[in-house]
Amino acid sequence: MRAANMGLLLRHLRGHGGRSRAQLASETGLSKATTSSLIADLAARGLVREGELVRGGSVGRPGQTVTLDGANVTGIGLELSVDYAALTAVSLAGTVVRESVVPLDVAHLALDVVFDRAAAYLTRAVDSLREAGAHVVGITVAPPGIIDYDTGTLRFAPNLGWRGVPLVAELSERLGPEAPPIRLENDAKLAAVAEFDRVAPQGIRDLLYLSGEVGIGAGIVADGRLVRGYSGFSGEVGHLPLDPTLTPCNCGRRGCWETIVGLTAFLRLAADPGDSLHDPKRALEDRLLTLADRARAGDERTLVALATVTERLALGLGILVDVLNPKMIVLGGYYAFFGEFILPPVQAALAERRLDEGSAIVLATSELGLISTARGGALLALEDVFTDPTVVAGAD
Amino acid sequence: MRAANMGLLLRHLRGHGGRSRAQLASETGLSKATTSSLIADLAARGLVREGELVRGGSVGRPGQTVTLDGANVTGIGLELSVDYAALTAVSLAGTVVRESVVPLDVAHLALDVVFDRAAAYLTRAVDSLREAGAHVVGITVAPPGIIDYDTGTLRFAPNLGWRGVPLVAELSERLGPEAPPIRLENDAKLAAVAEFDRVAPQGIRDLLYLSGEVGIGAGIVADGRLVRGYSGFSGEVGHLPLDPTLTPCNCGRRGCWETIVGLTAFLRLAADPGDSLHDPKRALEDRLLTLADRARAGDERTLVALATVTERLALGLGILVDVLNPKMIVLGGYYAFFGEFILPPVQAALAERRLDEGSAIVLATSELGLISTARGGALLALEDVFTDPTVVAGAD
Numbered sequence: 117m118r119a120a121n122m123g124l125l126l127r128h129l130r131g132h133g134g135r136s137r138a139q140l141a142s143e144t145g146l147s148k149a150t151t152s153s154l155i156a157d158l159a160a161r162g163l164v165r166e167g168e169l170v171r172g173g174s175v176g177r178p179g180q181t182v183t184l185d186g187a188n189v190t191g192i193g194l195e196l197s198v199d200y201a202a203l204t205a206v207s208l209a210g211t212v213v214r215e216s217v218v219p220l221d222v223a224h225l226a227l228d229v230v231f232d233r234a235a236a237y238l239t240r241a242v243d244s245l246r247e248a249g250a251h252v253v254g255i256t257v258a259p260p261g262i263i264d265y266d267t268g269t270l271r272f273a274p275n276l277g278w279r280g281v282p283l284v285a286e287l288s289e290r291l292g293p294e295a296p297p298i299r300l301e302n303d304a305k306l307a308a309v310a311e312f313d314r315v316a317p318q319g320i321r322d323l324l325y326l327s328g329e330v331g332i333g334a335g336i337v338a339d340g341r342l343v344r345g346y347s348g349f350s351g352e353v354g355h356l357p358l359d360p361t362l363t364p365c366n367c368g369r370r371g372c373w374e375t376i377v378g379l380t381a382f383l384r385l386a387a388d389p390g391d392s393l394h395d396p397k398r399a400l401e402d403r404l405l406t407l408a409d410r411a412r413a414g415d416e417r418t419l420v421a422l423a424t425v426t427e428r429l430a431l432g433l434g435i436l437v438d439v440l441n442p443k444m445i446v447l448g449g450y451y452a453f454f455g456e457f458i459l460p461p462v463q464a465a466l467a468e469r470r471l472d473e474g475s476a477i478v479l480a481t482s483e484l485g486l487i488s489t490a491r492g493g494a495l496l497a498l499e500d501v502f503t504d505p506t507v508v509a510g511a512d
Numbered sequence: 513m514r515a516a517n518m519g520l521l522l523r524h525l526r527g528h529g530g531r532s533r534a535q536l537a538s539e540t541g542l543s544k545a546t547t548s549s550l551i552a553d554l555a556a557r558g559l560v561r562e563g564e565l566v567r568g569g570s571v572g573r574p575g576q577t578v579t580l581d582g583a584n585v586t587g588i589g590l591e592l593s594v595d596y597a598a599l600t601a602v603s604l605a606g607t608v609v610r611e612s613v614v615p616l617d618v619a620h621l622a623l624d625v626v627f628d629r630a631a632a633y634l635t636r637a638v639d640s641l642r643e644a645g646a647h648v649v650g651i652t653v654a655p656p657g658i659i660d661y662d663t664g665t666l667r668f669a670p671n672l673g674w675r676g677v678p679l680v681a682e683l684s685e686r687l688g689p690e691a692p693p694i695r696l697e698n699d700a701k702l703a704a705v706a707e708f709d710r711v712a713p714q715g716i717r718d719l720l721y722l723s724g725e726v727g728i729g730a731g732i733v734a735d736g737r738l739v740r741g742y743s744g745f746s747g748e749v750g751h752l753p754l755d756p757t758l759t760p761c762n763c764g765r766r767g768c769w770e771t772i773v774g775l776t777a778f779l780r781l782a783a784d785p786g787d788s789l790h791d792p793k794r795a796l797e798d799r800l801l802t803l804a805d806r807a808r809a810g811d812e813r814t815l816v817a818l819a820t821v822t823e824r825l826a827l828g829l830g831i832l833v834d835v836l837n838p839k840m841i842v843l844g845g846y847y848a849f850f851g852e853f854i855l856p857p858v859q860a861a862l863a864e865r866r867l868d869e870g871s872a873i874v875l876a877t878s879e880l881g882l883i884s885t886a887r888g889g890a891l892l893a894l895e896d897v898f899t900d901p902t903v904v905a906g907a908d
Contacts (some may be wrong), residue, residue: 121541145517147543149558320744334835338739345837346718352834355865357827360756369865409840430589438748439730439835441741469751469765 118416118507121146122505126163129184130502134167136179152429155182160510162188162251163208163501185209189501189508190250193493195258195303196234198223198275198330199400202487203241204435205252206494208501213250214241217486219399222260223276231283235290242295251508252296253501256493259283265348268300275330286301296329296497303327304351304448306492308335309342310484311446316340320478324442325488326353328449331366332374335492338441360433373490376428379450385421386410387467401486404453409457411457422457429458430465437466437477448482455481516552518901522559525580526898530563532575540770556906558584558647559604559897567618581605585897585904586646588637588669588692589889591654591699592630594619594671596797598883599637601648602890604897609646610637613882615795617673618656625719627679631686638691647904648692649897652889654699655679656727661744665697670762671726692893699723700747700844702888704731704881705738707842709891712736716874720838721884722829724748724845727762728770731888732836759856775846781817782806785793797882800849805826818853825854826861833862833873844878851877 121144128144129135135143141151158164166180186208195202199221205214206292218237222230234257242252259281261273269416284298308325315323325335334351336343336400343350354374355367363381365372375381385392386407393403410418433445463479482488500507517540524540525531531539537547554560562576562672582604591598595617601610614633630653638648646789655677657669664680680694687694704721711719721731730747732739739746750770751763759770759777771777782803783789786847789799806814829841847854896903 117538117541124541142513144541145513145520145546146541147546150541150543178669320742336835338734338741339737341737343734343739343836346716346839347837348833349837350734352837356834435752435831436835438752439732439746439832440739441743441745441748443742485742 118154118157119504119506121150122158123503125151125154126158126184126505127502129164129182132182134183137182138179140182155424157510159185159243161505161508162186163505163508186501186508187211188250189498190245190252191494191497192238192245192252192255193258193490193495193497194234194238194255194409195304195306195489195493196220196222196230196260197303197486197489198260199396200486201234201237202490203237204487204494205241205250206498207250208498212491212494214245215487215490221396223396227278227281230288231290234320235287238287238295239291242291253507254296254302254497255298256306256496257283257287257298258301258306258489258493260303263300263302263348264288265300268298270300279461291388299497301493301496302333302335302348302351304333304335305342305344306490306496307448307482307484307488307490308337308351308446309490309495311335311448311482311492312337312340312342313492314484315444320444322441322443324436324440324444325446325482326436326451327489328377328379328447328451330374330379332378334436338440338443353432353436356432356435358428373428373432377425377432382417382421382425382450383502384422384425386418400450404450407454410453421459422454423461426458427465430462433462434466434469437469442477444478444480446480446482448485448488452481452483452485514550514553515902517546517901521547521550521554522580522901523898523901525560525578530577530579533578534575536578544772552902553906555581557901557904558582559904560902582897583607584646585894586641586648587890587893588634588641588648588651589654589702589886589891589893590630590634590651591702591885591889592616592618592626592656593699593882593885594656595792596882597630597633598886599633600883600886600890601637601641601646602887602894603646604894608887608890610641611883611886617731618790619792623674623677627682627686631683634683634691635687635722638687643665649903650692650893651694652697652702652892653679653683653694654697654885654889656699656701659696659698659744661696663692666696695893697724697892698729698731698744698747699885700729700731701738701740702731702882702886702892703844703878703880704733704747704842705888705891707731707844707878707888708733708738709888710880711840716840717835718839719842720832720836720840721842721844721878722832722847723885724773724775724843724847726770726775728774730832732838735838748834749828752828752831754824754831769824769828773821773828778817778821778846781820782814796846800846804849807850815853818850819857822854822857823861826858829858830862830865834865838873840874840876840886842876842878844881848877848879848881 141148165185189208190205193204201220202217259270262271264271270281304327321340323337327333332354355372358373359371359376362370363375398415515721537544561581585604588602597616598613655666658667660667700723717736719733723729728750730749751768754769755767755772758766759771
């Protein structure tokens with residue numbers, strides 16, 4: 117109960133900003149004695165601090181403002197993509213304290229090598245954060261495929277051919293017993309969490325994120341909450357049956373949406389097999405920047421490829437809008453390199469089929485780019501602190 | 513703040529069952545003095561009652577159990593469908609205190625006549641409930657079309673041709689100043705609320721309801737909460753582009769899902785134009801029972817119609833499962849008359865395309881039938897009491 121009420125105070129401070137102990141007691145309904153005791157406990161854990169004097173009302177002693185702290189409490193997110201790994205550490209105070217992307221040819225390395233490299237990447241981050249005095253509360257890893265949440269296993273990675281990879285166990289073993297707890301979460305859901313965190317201050321409560329990589333997935337935030345589905349499988353939109361030409365998909369079916377709007381489909385439309393745009397040794401970002409340059413120069417082949425992808429993208433997004441009625445749609449992955457070509461026609465197509473004649477959907481490309489999933493992973497790891505602040509140990 | 517804490521206590525009692533004042537104080541974090549004062553206030557409003565003595569712990573005075581009451585606090589739901597009206601009143605204690613369905617040929621009556629009849633139907637219910645001593649906290653009306661929530665207007669009813677009908681204003685005027693507040697909500701969302709209320713005790717938190725009338729809509733409950741979308745337009749799935757033959761739809765587009773799985777499509781497939789199954793003067797329920805009899809007798813035409821609808825139904829439900837990952841899908845409307853023919857093939861089709869190899873989706877037809885939307889409307893009206901119990905006046 118004490119931990120739950122500490123969480124209540126912490127969430128109240130996050131949602132409403134700094135305020136006095138008397139205000140916190142009155143607004144949460146906790147007694148003043150309880151509130152003071154809990155605030156002292158939270159302060160000892162470095163989760164809140166008390167600052168300048170404020171006068172709570174017109175009479176009585178002025179109180180100190182309690183504000184969210186947590187500068188030394190961090191969460192880590194790690195994305196393992198098909199050809200890169202990204203790591204972000206965010207403090208409870210909201211500061212990104214570490215962020216990097218490294219090439220990692222996951223598709224062509226032995227599993228053990230992938231585990232070793234990912235573990236080394238995480239260990240360096242944890243060690244360095246701890247040396248700087250931080251408490252690392254948890255690690256969220258986003259693997260490039262379907263998760264078995266109960267066992268911490270990557271069940272199936274359609275674009276790698278992996279099946280039944282016990283990722284949490286392998287990483288935990290390599291990180292050792294002193295490591296923070298590790299959990300898995302889907303890349304698009306984490307990106308949605310990161311994008312929502314960015315726009316929530318603008319009053320947006322309903323957001324749809326669409327990843328645009330070899331596979332396509334959606335992350336759904338409804339009324340400020342991540343929609344996970346009953347077993348964590350919401351947003352599996354890459355396999356919607358939206359390709360009338362029934363292109364074979366890595367999932368074993370035909371005609372899946374990602375076979376016509378995914379990265380592989382786009383590159384195939386945009387360049388012939390011999391083109392260096394298909395060379396996996398060349399950094400993906402570099403290849404996409406080349407294509408964006410070609411599009412801006414009016415290259416017909418590139419523009420037709422973009423128009424083809426955009427038309428099918430709008431079709432699927434129209435379905436998602438009918439189902440979910442989001443206020444904002446954020447396009448991530450490779451779409452973010454082509455916003456000027458993709459956004460106007462998609463916006464027009466959505467406006468055309470909208471039943472709600474009210475205000476328009478805010479359509480944007482991701483500003484977080486490749487780092488969005490790792491950022492969301494760090495934010496998700498921090499959520500545990502808001503549920504149970506006692507996961508952060510108090511001062512000695 | 514006092515009202516918010518009274519709501520907190522009421523929701524705690526709903527979620528956890530009866531308990532002593534001491535337990536309530538400890539579990540909600542409210543002080544004992546505050547808890548006692550709030551419970552006395554809630555009891556004066558008839559929302560809780562104190563019963564037999566219970567011993568809270570091993571020592572100390574035994575306390576009385578506080579339980580949710582509200583037997584005299586009711587919400588009303590009214591569904592105005594294309595050819596019937598349904599009304600339900602539910603008490604805060606969870607009892608259905610009034611429930612009826614009457615034929616109402618909304619499609620062929622003048623607007624004023626529809627308003628008059630609906631208002632009379634509501635007035636009779638409110639008067640009768642009040643005569644029995646009930647406090648009616650609110651009325652939720654589900655109109656057969658698209659709602660403008662800000663103005664309480666039925667913006668567009670594609671299957672009636674109505675546009676811009678100020679339903680709340682017209683009904684409020686007829687019900688008079690003493691009437692409970694009236695709001696509009698979408699039929700499928702309300703049905704989802706009612707179906708969820710029924711299965712939540714079984715531990716189901718993620719439910720998708722699909723209405724099967726002339727129009728098709730979905731109601732989405734995710735992790736126990738109704739997903740409304742940013743402007744209330746979630747679940748508008750009737751117009752998903754799922755008909756490759758591009759049948760014209762009442763919405764002005766072509767190829768919408770409801771043109772192949774809606775009631776009109778099904779009746780057209782199942783019977784020739786002259787057949788009495790198309791006679792709007794014959795009660796819909798009667799016509800559907802006739803068709804169910806034909807199907808059970810092995811009538812080829814009916815079975816082919818059902819198989820055609822079922823195939824397209826499974827296609828759209830597969831999309832909704834990929835997006836939302838519900839634990840349970842409830843099929844309402846006319847589907848509920850044909851469960852034995854529709855459920856097994858849909859279940860098989862969903863199992864086939866499921867990415868999540870975990871537990872299966874619970875697929876069922878609505879047991880509430882025509883009354884589900886009105887029931888959900890009554891439940892939604894009661895939600896206001898859990899947010900602010902002071903909407904119910906105290907005893908004199």
